[in-house]
Amino acid sequence: MTRTTPADARETGDGSGAVRRLAPHARRFLARRTGILVRLSLWSLAETGQAFLVGYGVARAVDQGFLAGDTRRGLLWLTVALVAVLLGAPVIRGVFAQLAGLTEPLRDGLVRHAVDRSLAHAAADGSGGTDRAAVSRITNQVEIARDSFAGLVLTLRSFVFTAAGALLGLLSLHPSLLVVVLPPLSAGLVLFLVTLRPMAAAQRRALAADEALGDHAARSRTALRDLTAGGTGPAAARRGAELIEDAAVAARALAGWAALRTAALGVAGHLPVLALLLAVPWLRGRGVTAGALLGAFTYLVQSLLPALHTLMTALGAAGSRLLVVLDRIVGQDRPEAEPGRSRRAEPIRPAGPGSAPTPVPAPRPPDRSETAYAAAHRPAGGTGGGAAVATPRGPAGLPGPGGGTPDPRGRPADRGRTAAVELRSVTLSYGVRAEPVLDSLDLCVAPGEHLAVVGPSGIGKSTLTRLVAGTLAPSGGEVRVAGREVTGRPPAELAALRVLVPQEAYVFSGTLRDNLTYLAPDVSSADLDAAVDALGLRSLVERLGGLDAPAGPAELSHGERQLVALARSYVSPAPLLLLDEATCHLDPAAEARAEEALARRPGTLLVVAHRLSSAVRADRVLVLDGTDAVCGTHDEVLERSPLYRDLTGHWNSGPARRR
C-alpha cells in the first residue's frame, strides 16, 4: 500500500527498468547452473529426437507402407515409432528432474532474499512487526515466481526445440511452404511481444493490490480484539472491501491483457493453417506433392500448434509475472522512497557499523574528562532545555560515592576502575522541532553496581537503555560501556558487552532450551537448571514437558515470555544487563525474585523500573523527569528529588485509603 504505491507510480508501464535490474542476477543464477542447463538441453534434445523419430516412423508407415499398399512395411515402421514412444517416459522424467534443479534453488534464493530484506527492514524500523507484506513476499510472490519460472523454462524450451524442428521439417518438405507459413506466424509472435510490457505493468499493479490486502488482513487479525471492542470492525471491513475491490479491478485488467495475448498466440497458431489451406492451389502449382502437404499439416497441427498452446497457457502471464515478482523481491532494494520513513526521526536507525547517524547535531559540550562518578545531571534548574548546557554541576554539588560521600551499601566508587557505563552530556531528540528527550545527561555506573531508572513513562527511560545498548545513536555526546564507545560498534562486539532485555520479550518457536541459550550457546545444563530455578521458571518447564519440549510464543503468557527473556539474559556472559521494563508482566513477587537473581549475578545491572519496588532494591536510583535528573541511593534521591518523594508517597498511600 503506502509502501508500494510510489514505486508503482514511478514505474508503471515500464518493464525495461526491471529487466535491467534483474539481468545481472539472472545471469549469475544461470551461470552457476550451466551444468543443469546443459543437462536440460540434452534431455530436451532427446525429447525432440524422440518426437522426431515417432513422427518419422508414422510418416514412413503411411507413405511407404499403407499408401503403397505394403501393410507389413507400414507396421514395421510403426514398431520403430513404438520403441521411440516408450523411450519418452524416462526422457520426461529426466526433464522434470532437471527442472527441479532450477526452480527449487530459485525459490530458496528468493525466500532467503525476502527474509533478509524483511529482517533488515524490521531492524531499521526499530519497532518491528509492522511489515506484514513480508508474508506475501515469502509465500505468494515466491510461489508465483517459482511456478512462472518452471512454466517459462518448460514452454520456452519445448517451443524453441519444437518450432525449430517444425520449421526445419517444413523447409525439408518444400521451401515455399515457409513462405506461406512464416508471415502469420511472425505476425502473431510480434503481437505477443508487444503485449509483454503493458502486461507487466498490469501484473505489478495486481501484485501491489494483493500485497496491500494481505497487509490489511494480517493487521486486522492482530487488532481483532481491539477492533471488536472499539466498534471499529465495520471500518476495517470497509477498508478491506475497498482493498478487495482494488485487487479485483487489477485482476480484471490483467485478464484483458491475458486475452489479448491469447489472441496473439491464436494468430500465430491458427492463421498459418488457414494460409496453408488457401495456398494449396498455388503450392500445387509450384510442385508441392500431396504427401508434402500432409506432412506440412502434420507439422503445423501436431507440433507447432500444441507448442504454441502450451506457450500460451504457461506464458500467458508467467513471463511478465516472473519479471514483476522477481523485481519486487530482488531488484528493488531501495533504502529511500518509503513514505513515512523519510519523515521518521533518524535516531531510530540502529547504530550499526558505518551508519553511526548523528541526525540532530547538538553543540558538543566541552569535553569533561573529570565527569564525576554518580553524577547524573542536567543543567541546574534547566527548565529551558538546552539553554544551560555549559553549567555542569560539580561533584560537590552532588553527594554521591564519587563526591566523597561513602556509599552506604559499601560500594565505594573506584576511580581507577573503568566505569561499566558512562554517559557524557548525551542529548537525544527525535526531530529538529521536537523537544529533546534527553538533554546533556551525564551518568557513571560502577562495575557490579545495580542501578534503577525511575520516572514517569515517556520521559526517556527506554531511550536511555537503547543509547547505552548502542542500538540508538545519540544526537550529541558520548556513550561508553566498559570504557568503549558504543556508537557505531558492530553488533557482535556490542553483544559481548551488554544484554538488552526490552519490554516486548522475544520468544521464538523452538525448544525452551533453544530460547534460554540464545545468548549463551555454550552454557552448561547445570547452569541452565540453576537459571530456571533462580527465576522461577520450573513450573513452566514442567508444564511444557521439559527444556527440550517444543514451545512457541503462543503457548506462553506475557509474563512467562518475560521470565524466559530474563533467564536468557541471566545465563548470558555479557557483563552488563539492561532491563527495559522487562518485568512489567510479572506479578510483584515474581519480579522481586527475578531482579534479585539478576542482581546476584556477577556484573552490572541497569533496570528501568516498572514498579517502585525495583528502585528500592537497587544500589542507586536515577530519577528522570522532564527537566531534571537526580542520581543517588534511595535515601539520597528521596531527599533530593521531589518527584521521587511524590512517587514513593503515591505508592505508600496504596493499600487501603479508606481504612
Place this chain on the structure above:
Amino acid sequence: MPTSGSRTRRAGRTHGGADTATPGRTPQALVLLCSVGSAAVTVAQPYVLGRTLDLLLRDGGADGAAGRWLLLSAALLVGELLLDTLTSLFTGRCNATWTASLRSRALDGLLRAVPDRARPFAPGDVGTRLTLNAADAGGAPAARAALAASLVTPVGALAALAVVDLWVAACVLAGLPALALVLRAFARDTGASVADYQKTQSEIASRLLEAMEGTATITAAGTGARERARVLAPLDRLAAQGRHMWVLHGRALARSGVLVPLLTLAATAVGGLRLASGALSVGELLAVIRYAQLTAGIGGAASLLGAVVRGREARNRVLALARVPALAHGTRRLPPAGRGALELRGVRVVRDGRQVLRADGVRVPGGATVAVVGRSGSGKSVLAAVAGRLLDPDEGQVLLDGVRLDRLSREALRAEVGYAFERPAPVTGTIAEMVAGGPRRVSPEEVREACRAAGADGFVRRLPDGYDTPFPAAPLSGGERQRLGLARAFAHAGRLLILDDATSGLDTATEHEVDRALRRSVRPGTRLVVAHRPSVAARADLVIWLAEGEVRAVAPHHELWERAAYRAVFAADASEDEAEAGTGVEAGTGEAPDRSATRRSAPEGVRP
C-alpha cells in the same frame, strides 16, 4: 455462534448457490460456454480440414464444393481463435470475481469472529490465506468449468472418430481406462504433497513474523544471522517437498506422455490398415490421427484437475476464517436514562472443556467503579471480556441497564461499552486517527482532551509530527501505547468502561493521575477495572473477588480486607504494595508521611 458456522459450511459446499456472498453462476457459465464452444470447434476442425484438403487435392480447389469447405475451415480456425480469446478473458474475470468473493467472506468472518476463537490463526497465516490461498481457491470455479470443457474435446473427438471410422474408435476406446488410472493417481498424490508444501511455507512465514516482532532483542543481541538461519530452517524441507512435487508431476506427465502417443500409434496402425484397404482417404487418415490424439488429450485435464485440487485445499484454508464462530448482534438499544448498571446472571464460560468463569447474581450499580481482583488465572480477563461482550458466556446472560448484551445492536453496544487493554494493537494511521477511531466521530479537541486525561498529551507533542505522527513511525514504549489506548477509550467513553489491566504499563504516579482524570474529565459511568494493585481496589466502590474462575465475593475492599484469604490474593499475586512498603521501611523512609504507618499494618499482618 455454531449455527452461523454450520450455515457457512453448507454454503461453502454448494458453491455458487443461493448465498448472497457468492458471485453466482454467471462467470463460470461464460467460461463454460466459451471453452465448450472452443472445444466443439476443435473437434470439428480435423474432419473439416481433412475434407477440405481432400477436395483441394482432388480437383485443385477449382469447384464450388472445395470453396465452401475452405470457407468453413476458415470460419472454424478464426472461431477457435476468438473463442479462446474470450475464454481467457472470462476465466480471468471469473477468477477475479470468485477470489474477491472468497476474500470478502473470509475477512468478514474474521472481523465478526469472537476474538478469542480467532486465536489459532496467526496474523501472517491470515495474510497468506487471504492472498495466495484465496487466489488459488478463486481459480477453482473457472478451472472446474474448463475441466468440464476439456472433457468435451476427447469425448467429441471419440464420437467424431466413431463417425469417420468405427475400428479406430474401438481401438482408442480400449486404451482409455489405463489413462484414467494414471490421472486418478495423479490427483491423489498432488493433494497430499501440496498441503504439506503449503504448511511448510506458512511455517517459514510465521517464524519470520516472530523474528520481526522480536526485532528489539535481535538487534541488541546482534543475532540477525542466527535469526535468519532459524527462519530459513524449514527451507530444506520445503525444497525437498518441492522436488517431490516436481517428481510426482513428472511421473504423471511421463505416464500420460507415453500413453497418448501409444494410443495415437495404435490408431495410426488401424487407420493405416483401413487406408490400405481403401476405406479411408488421406484427409480422413489425417483426421483420424488427430482425433485419436485429441481423445487421448484427456490427459490435458490433469493440470486443470491439479488446479481444482489445489483450489479445494486453498478454499478450505480461506473459508476456515469465515467459519470462526461469530459474535451475532441483536437490534435493541439501551434505555436512554440508564447509568450503566451491570448484571451477570448465571454466567458460565467453558474453555477447552474446563470452566474458566462462573458468576451468578453479580450486580454493579450504575456509575460505580468496580475492581476485579484475583490471582492470575482466576478468570479476571474472562470476566472483563464477558462483561463487554468480547465473548458470549456458554450459559447465562450479561445485562446492561436491564438489556441482554447479545440483544443489542452492534452500534448500541460499542457506543456504550468501551475497552482499554494492556496492549493496544498497533494501527496504520496517525496518532490522532488512532485515538479518534471508534463508533462515533470525535473532534480534534476531544482527541487532545482524551490524551490529556490519559497522560499522553506530553509525549505525543514531543513526537516529530505531534498528533499527526503516523503510529507505526512513532517510537513508543509499552506504557505510552497503553496510554494511547486509554485515550481512545476515554474519547469514546460510554456508560460502561472496562479497563483490562490497561494501566499495568504506567508508573505509579502516571497511574494515579490517570485515575484522577478518569474521575473528573471523562464522561461519568460504570467502570470495571481489572486490578493487580490493592491501591486500585481500595479506590474502587466495589470489588469482585475471583478465585479459580468463581466469584468468591462482591463487596467493598475494606470489608473484604478483613478476610485473610482476600489479603492473601495480594500477598501471593500482587504483593507489590506490601513488598514495597516493607522494603521502604528497611530503607529507612523516616520522612515518609506518618499515615503510612497505620496503613502498613494490615499487609504486614499477612506476611509470613
